[in-house]
Amino acid sequence: MDRISGLPRPILHDILARLPDKDSARTSILSKAWRETWFTFPILSICSPQFLRSQDIALESCRSKTDKLIEYVGIRLLRLRDRGLAIKEFKLMMNYVDHKYMSHHFDLWMKMAIESGCQVLQLHLPGDHYVATEYSQDRFYDLPLSVTESKSLTKLGLIGEIRVNQSFHTHSIKLYSLRKLSLCNLLFTHEGIIDHLISHCPVIEDLTVNNCGVYNPLSIGNPQVLRIIHVKSLFLHGLQKLKKVWVRGIQEIYIDAPNIEFFQYSANHPDASFKLNVDTLTNLTRLCLWNLKIIDGGDEYFLELFSKLPFLESLELCHCYLPERINIISAQLKVFKLYDCSNLKEVNIDAPNLLSLDYHGEDKPVLSFVRSSNQLQASVFTTVDYSHFYSLRDFIRNIPEKILASLSLFVIRPMRDDPYIMPALEVSCTPPSIKHLVLTAFSIPNNESLYVPLMNCVLSSCFPETISIRYFGPHAFIEFFYEMLMGSKKGECHCSSGNTKCWWHALKIVNISCSFMSNENSDLKAMLNASPKSFHANVITFSLEYYQPINVPN
Structure with missing residues (x-):
């Protein structure tokens, strides 16, 4: 018996809500009961790629397929309205469609959803929208004023080629229940509209403003052509509920929202000037800064930053241009991340409660720890x-x-396949032990004479408990690596004294496993034959155990 189909409809709706959109739609063909469940499902997620493909644009059948999409959405909405059923969520992602042709239908669909008491509204109109580029006015869909008159909306996401016109600047915004707002790649006809919109969301908690622009018609040429520039400034004032903010591509940020806990800011590029006041962010616990040029503030920038943010627990600096030396001094800091920051040569950390340090980058600055946690x-x-x-x-x-x-x-593969370009690393003292070593090699040459110096250099730098190899290419290097570890190929000792063990003498036991086979008894050849093409899934791990290392005094 099909007992699931007999469950109460709210439970069936909950099941559909947990499935991917495509799979939940497929349930309508299972039975009459499931079809009825689907047509009363209060979450509508309409994705045009389910009806159209990119290659359909140039075909005569494109308009007929678009009409079928329009008919399908209309039927779904009318069924819900005629039965007096609410639409909890309405999501539109429209690729490969003519926005001008669809604008009337978009307006009607969103009006019906809002009048039904919709709580979540997402409109995604992808496109190659880049600031400082010329566009035709017909390219953008004009957002209707009715969207800002919904008292039931708790989440609103607007992404892509959507224009917010001058009329919004003076319109009465009634988003009294809105808690999450995302504005990404939108076009505002006036810079003040965005501040007016946000300031009239009194209970907003989560805000994203990403690469939004304003425009002016070109003074010369076609008046239908637009030139877009970034929104210059953003004011966040009087938003007492606001806790999470992500802003990208805006030069000046002025904040008076003392309850923000998470703030992420990204400039357009590291050379762009920026103004960011954090004086009122007294409750901030996590700060992420991207693409900023902080060198002008010198080392004093971070000393002042921590003095203004007494509860800051997590600091992330990504793709920033920094002073040669920075001092991180904080009793509260628990997480510190440095990702691809240039110009940095020295980092001094005095953070007794720091639990996690992540460093990504080609440069290798001196990291010193004045105080650190045992954890x-x-x-x-x-x-x-x-x-x-x-x-x-x-x-x-x-x-x-x-x-x-x-x-x-x-x-990285050397410029030429010359084994002598890699000097041997003599072991004057036992290398430091680490838990995990992840080795990624896209372009290791198929030259066995280079494998030995590479392996010696890696294992002369550290003694890892595990070595995970993410490898996309020929299997020869992994096979050689394994044979060297197992001792079936002769290695080369670089011990400088009898009291210090190099990896060749220190290694005791080697075990092997992989991420794509559960059989622990499989050998390496079986693993390599079964390895998937996906790079992220193609991981082979060696577990190493060493003899008790013996160090000599420095």
Whole structure:
């Protein structure tokens, strides 16, 4: 018996809500009961790629397929309205359609959803919208005023080629229940509209403003052509409920919202000037800064930052241009991330409660720890070529061994396949032990003479408990790596004294596993034959156990 079909309709609707949109739609063909469940489902997610493909645009059948899409959406909405059923969520993602042709239908569909008491409204009109580019006015869909008159909306997402006209600047906004607002790649005809819209959402908690623009008609040429520039400034005042903010592509941010807990800001590019006041963010716990040029503030910038943000627990600096030296001094900081920040040569950390340090980048600055927690774990991702292993080893040794949890290396192929360009690393003291080493190699040459120096340099830099290889290419390197670890190929010792063990003498036991096979008894050849084409799923892991290392005094 089909007992599921007999469940109460609210439970069946809950099942559909947990399925991907495509799978939930397919349930309508299972039975009459499921078809009725689908047509009364209060979550409408309309995605045009289910009806159209990019290659359909140039075909005569494109308009007929678009008409079928219009008919389908109309039937779904009318059934719900005629039965007096609410629409809880309405999502439109429209690719490959003529916005001008569809605008009347978009207006009607959103009006019906809003009048039904819709709580979640998302309109996504993807396009190649880039600021400082010329466009035709017909390209954009004009957002209707009715969207801002919904007292029931709790979440509103507007993305893509959508224009918000001058009439919104003076219109009465009634988004009294809105808690989450996302404005991405929109076009505003006046810069003040965005402030007016946000300021009239009194209970908003989560705000995203991403790469929005304003325009002026070109003074010369076709008056139907637009030139778009970034919105210059954003004012966030009087929003007492606001807790999470992500802003990208706006030069000046003025904030008076003291309850913000998470703030992420990204400039257009590292050379862009920016104004960002954090004086009122006294309750901020997480701060993410992207693409900023902070060098003008010098080292004092971060000292002042932490003095203004007494509860800051997480700081992320990504693709920023920083001073050569920064001091991170905070008793509250628990998470610190440095991703691809340039110009940096020295980082001094005095954070006794820091639990996590993530460093990504090609440069290898000196990391020093004045005070650190016994629970601190550091993860490092860096790029190396065959000539960088000396600097890598020095970089690793600057990090206390007890905190270096994982090291990820992206190995770059040398300019020429010459084994002598990689010097042997003599082991004057036992390399530091780490928990995990992740080795990524896209272009290791098919040259066995280069495998030995590469392997020696990697394992002369650290003693990992596990080595995970993410490898996309020939299997020869992995096979050689395994044979060297197992001792079936002769290695080369680089011990400088009898009291210090290199990896060749220190290694005791090797076990192998992979991410794509559950059989623990499989050998390497079976694993390689079964390895998937997907790079992220193609991981082979070696678990290593060493003899008790013996260190000599420095």
